[in-house]
Amino acid sequence: MGILDLFRGKAAAVTASQPRAEASGGAGFVSLDDPLVVEYLRTGMMTASGFTVNPETALRNPSMFRAVSLISNSIGMLPLHLIEQKTKEKAKAHPLYRILHRKPNGYQSAFDFRASMQMRALVHRNSYARILRSTDLRTGKPTIIGLIPLESKRMTVTLSPSWRMDYVYQPVSGPRVRYQAEEIFHLRGASLDGLNGFSLVEQAREAIGLALSAELAAGRMFKHGTLVGGALSHKGTLSDPAFERLKASLAEKEGADNAGKNLILEEGMEWKAYGSNAKDSQMTELRKLQVEEIARISGVPRPLLMVDETSWGSGIEALGQFFVAYALNPWFEAWQQAIERCLLDEDEAEIYEAKFNPGALLRGSLKEQGEYLSKALGAGGHQPWIHYDEARDTMDLPAREKPINPMMNHNGGPPLEGEGNENAA
Structure with a gap:
């Protein structure tokens, strides 16, 4: 369906994946103010390769999907904690700690929420979540109780004359909803206008279009082309009996079970093998x-x-x-500062901060970790700079009661109180 058909109101031809809305001027026509139409016009145009690239088609490319899913899943799986800035302890008593670390809403885990928000920010420029608040009966202050993701392509963000962010959301059904900045958690990356981030799909549109075109060309070659590894050459005319015997011989050698069997050539025929030509090599490159x-x-x-x-x-x-x-650190900072900007008030931002823990991605082998921890604890004459329990916590081991000298019972000293000799060895 062409773009002009969309505006002529041929609603019957519009598929579910294409934007559609009704304008107040008459049934069957779309409004140019509709966020879905704006998204379609902005990201649904054809590339130089002839492919229409939008977030849905872009993610069909394996490389693009792999890149986006690697970043999104890494953001989703790494621990995100609210910590006190002075003590560096986890602020487990703060209501936001549970929301960020474990349960942002009633139907998503922390992984689901962060991975989906990150993926939307990568392909749609921004990701948004509705901030749910409730009044704390003890303090009388509003407390965040949940974060509900909103579909990015249905949101329009502007800057008001008073320099405040203004969000307008078009639900699937019903009228538009206007939100204040205090009601929306807004995640974005690098930005030119300060309101919207960059979309990987938009920035890589031509590269993705060319990749999709190459995939299509390769698929059509396998479907309609002839893939021949060589040819049989004969100087004269092959007799009918020899031709029939050759056909039967070739038929017997078809299939994987017959791979590697030799051909019996008729009447002085020769086999000429074909290598890949320059055109095929260029397609691969x-x-x-x-x-x-x-x-x-x-x-x-x-x-x-x-x-x-x-x-x-x-x-x-x-x-x-x-x-x-180079891929995750900028997004760590984007998340951490978005949390401070949207989810903490001015007083709380001076006390708390959100921090990712990328340690699981940066750990080396067990040998390297052992050498690092032994030096950090003071082995080999090094000045110790971490605590015994901190070393155990690095390896996800529980804290234990320890002697005054943490190395004592490892060097043949008496076992700790309540422990058997097997733990003192």
């Missing part, structure tokens, strides 16, 4: 180049998009550090 373009825009290292086998093994630790430093 083009598809690799598009993966590299998506890696460049998303910040995800190429090996994590499963295109470089040589970087695995000894380089996996460096890859993890690269991924955290």
Whole structure:
């Protein structure tokens, strides 16, 4: 369906995936103010390769989906805590701690909420959540009790003349709803206008369109093209009996079970093998180049998009550090400051801060962790700088009662009170 058909009101031809709305001027026509129409006009245009790229079609590209899901799932799975700035202790008594760390609403886990919000911010420029508040009967202050995600492409954000953010949301049914800045949790990345972030889909539109076109061309080649590994050559004319015997011989060798069996050639025939031509090689290089373009825009290292086998093994630790430093750290900061801006008042922002813990992604091998912790505890003449329980917490072990000298019972000293000799060894 063409864009003009959309505005002529051919509603019967509009599929469920295309934007549609009714204007007050008459049934069957769309309003140019509708957020879905704006989104369609902004991200649904055709690329130079002839492919229409929007968030839905872009995520059909394996490399784009891998890059987006890696960032989103990493943000979702890493611990996010509200901590006190002075003591660095987890602020478990604060209501926001439970919402951020465990249960943002009644139907999502913390992983579900953060991963979906992150994915929307990556492909739709922004992600939004409705802040639910209730009055605390003890203090009389409003307390955040939940965060409900809102569909990004149905939200319009503007800056009012009084320099306040103004949010207008179009639900699936019913009239539009206007929200104040205090009612919306707004996550965005780097921005030109200060209101909307960048969309990876928009920035990589041409690269994704070319990648989708290459996939389509390869699929059509396999469907309609002829894939021949070689040909049989004969100087003269093959006799009918020889032709029939050759057909039967070839038919007997079809299928994987007959792979590797030899051909019996008739009347002096010769086999000529064909290698891949320059055109086929260029198609392969083009598809690799598009993966590299998506890696460049998303910040995800190429090996994590499963295109470089040589970087695995000894380089996996460096890859993890690269991924955290250049793909995740900007989003850590975006989340942490969005929480401070939207979910903490001025007084609370001086006391608390939200922090991700990327330690699980940065850990090396058990040997490297053991060397690091032993030096941190003072082994080898080093000045100790972490506590015994902090070392156990790094390895996700529970805290234990310890002697005055934490190394004493490891060097043959008496066992701790209440412990058997097996724990003192």
